[in-house]
Amino acid sequence: MSDFITKRAEDINQWYNDLVIKGELADYSSVRGCMVIKPYGYALWENMRDALDKMIKDTGHVNAYFPLFVPKSLFEAEEKNAEGFAKECAVVTHYRLKNDPDNKGKLIVDPEAKLEEELVVRPTSEAVIWNTYKTWIQSYRDLPLLINQWANVVRWEMRTKLFLRTAEFLWQEGHTAHATQAEAIEETKKMLGVYADFAENWLAIPVYQGVKSESERFAGAVDTYTIEGLMQDGKALQCGTSHFLGQNFAKAFDVKYQTTEGKDEYVWATSWGVSTRLIGALLMTHSDDKGIVMPPKVAPHQVVFVPFLHEKKPEQNQILIDKCNEFVTQFKAKGIRCKIDTDLMKRPGFKFAEHEMKGIPVRIVFGPRDLEENVAEVARRDNLSKESISQDKLVNHVENLLTEIQANIYNRAKEYRNTNTRECTDYEDFKSKIAEGGFVITHWDGTAETEEKIKEETKATIRCIPYDYEQTAGKCIYSGKETKHRVLFARAH
RNA sequence: AGGGAUGUAGCGCAGUCCGGUAGCGCACCUGGUUUGGGACCAGGGGGUCGCAGGUUCGAAUCCUGUCAUCCCUACCA
CATH class of the missing domain: 3.30.930.10 (Bira Bifunctional Protein; Domain 2)
Incomplete structure (x- = not known):
């Protein structure tokens, strides 16, 4: 860790x-x-x-x-569905274990307890x-x-x-x-x-x-x-x-x-x-090289408070923790999920790194210095920037910041996605673009043969025929046939 | 299923070639000094060396078998 x-x-x-x-x-x-x-x-x-x-x-x-559990006879009723999932099904064949007579303390499947009909553990529930x-x-x-x-x-x-x-x-x-x-x-x-x-x-x-x-x-x-x-x-x-x-x-x-x-x-x-x-x-x-970046809307903790605690200064610690609690109450009233890191043993730098690794969107630091100046240090996870915020503006500031972070990481991801979605009309160009990664939008003649060949040669598969791109006529990138399909290709997980 | 590799402390590894009774880093525990970006010092606890046989005075190390995991090819939310 x-x-x-x-x-x-x-x-x-x-x-x-x-x-x-x-x-x-x-x-x-x-x-x-x-x-x-x-x-x-x-x-x-x-x-x-x-x-x-x-x-x-x-x-x-x-x-x-x-x-x-799905009884095998039900599972096989819709043939295509059954065939598609058959290769990856766990199957229950027995309903009982018994002591192994040859090996004390061990259990074996009781051969007497074989199920009349096997039960498939659902891969899907249709x-x-x-x-x-x-x-x-x-x-x-x-x-x-x-x-x-x-x-x-x-x-x-x-x-x-x-x-x-x-x-x-x-x-x-x-x-x-x-x-x-x-x-x-x-x-x-x-x-x-x-x-x-x-x-x-x-x-x-x-x-x-x-x-x-x-x-x-x-x-x-x-x-x-x-x-x-x-x-x-x-x-x-x-x-x-x-x-x-x-x-x-x-x-x-x-x-x-x-x-x-x-x-x-x-x-x-x-x-x-x-x-x-x-x-x-x-x-x-x-996420980035420092760890997870959580979207604020689903982050388990949206805000983490890090008071600067000193093992030898319990009175000061209490003041800092009280201050945090004061704000936690206000944040909770606005439905913001937060926690206070009151660990005495870990140093601040360690805590910062840890919370960044776990992707908590906003970190609020309270040290003795901040208390004197009536501010707090607010750090955002998405761009790692920090600023000092006056305590009376803190709640509104953080509330807005969470919205801003949510929007920022979406826009950042969208920009990456868009710049890595490229059009293509030439197969050689297609191969090099696929190798570089991202989506390639191109014409496909609609046949499984072409799709299969392209997969073999480039490892790219058709991800979908997208809503976002007009289905204009053009020539299939592989076969050269006239077609109306424009599809998104990519290597996939 | 075919090919390649690895199993040793919670995690990551060394030791295996050439047999001599278990070692390093991190983590953990105790004490002290520290604390605004991943602290330091000292001391300490923790292992049937994947499992089962065999060879040997003696096996983590050699032999045989076996199990598991990981990587590369086919499937996939």
């Missing part, structure tokens, strides 16, 4: 790991591919979750909870949920059905990375059922919009919204909509997806409703999710 963060220029992957481990967001665990989310990291997740949960509820959805919806939906009056759940899922990934790709992760998954195709598509886009809003206005991560190409589509979806961010290592990161599922799941699970005319119709479906990966996105978007 006391040593430094690896510099980005030195080793950007190690830098990222250092942010997570030394920033005390998470730890490696004794379970392969799984991490422990530590209190500081979990507090961040709670803030993110609470904000997004409200947005989900404000758009008419309610929360529920479905089981962790199967259980649609099997339930079948019984909940009878009439057009039951629609739309707008449900979200906060849950954990397991995907047995070959290679994992803290927050960005872990075998178990936390997320929310919305699953909705609608009477018409148009309404379901509208829902899909609406929720993508909610995600984009959340990413940009809460996490300060600028994202491109768009539609996935067929090969990148969610298994079982008709269309996958995505928000894509650009990380500081030049790689794109899928930050959230919203799927229009058509009638695939309705047909697989036989979910029909009766129309006003008394006809039976299959319902139309959507599903959408974001995960703890967003923590990784946030870290990789804003």
Whole structure:
């Protein structure tokens, strides 16, 4: 904890790991591919979750909870979905252990306790949920059905990375059922919009919204909509997806409703999710060589007070701590999350470095000198600047500063993203731009073959067909065919 | 799954080639001096050397097996 963060220029992957481990967001665990989310990291997740949960509820959805286990027969009902996830499923085959007769104190799986039917640990919940919806939906009056759940899922990934790709992760998954195709598509886009809003206005991560190409589509979806961010290592990161599922799941699970005319119709479906990966996105978007930079809106602590305490001067310490508490009360009244660092053993310089590493947006320092002059030293994490602020202006100043920091890191990230999004019409130029990192916007002939070839030759994938760029006609960068698709390519995490 | 590497104190490592009974830095504990940008001095605690066999008077070190982790290729919120 006391040593430094690896510099980005030195080793950007190690830098990222250092942010997570030394920033005390998470730890490696004794379970392969799984991490422990530590209190500081979990507090961040709670803030993110609470904000997004409200947005989900404000758009008419309610929360529920479905089981962790999916009987294999249900899991395989929607073929494409099952096929897509089959390779990365954890499966429960037994329900009991027993003492090992040959090895005292050890346990073995009881071969007598084999399950009649295996249970798949959910990699996503469409199967259980649609099997339930079948019984909940009878009439057009039951629609739309707008449900979200906060849950954990397991995907047995070959290679994992803290927050960005872990075998178990936390997320929310919305699953909705609608009477018409148009309404379901509208829902899909609406929720993508909610995600984009959340990413940009809460996490300060600028994202491109768009539609996935067929090969990148969610298994079982008709269309996958995505928000894509650009990380500081030049790689794109899928930050959230919203799927229009058509009638695939309705047909697989036989979910029909009766129309006003008394006809039976299959319902139309959507599903959408974001995960703890967003923590990784946030870290990789804003942080610097001194550590994490937290967006104020979701930071576990928005302000940290550092009174200059001397072990030998208890009376002076008390005055400084009282002063801090006075302000903490005022900040709390404004809904600002703060803490006081009253550790007697650590020196100020150490504390400064530690709070910077953990990304606390604003640091307020009170020393005897400041008290005499009736000021406080206010330091901001985003640009590391410091200024002396008169105490009577402190609360308003900091309140505004938090807003300013939130805006500043968003603008900074957006500028980086924009300057690293480049147009391209020549394949050789494309290859060199992709190698340099960032998004490349270019024409693509719409075929999976071309997409595959480009991936093989450059490691770049189509991140999306973006909303933000007009779909003008042009020549495919690879095949030279006339096409109307303009797509965003990038190397991705 | 194929190739490469590593398992020694909480963390990071040395010692292994050439066998002799456990060492360094950080962290931790105690005392003192310090304190406006990562303090210093002195003392101290902590290890079945991944696991299981074998060779040997003696194994972290040699042999055999085994397990785990990491990196490089295919999948991925």
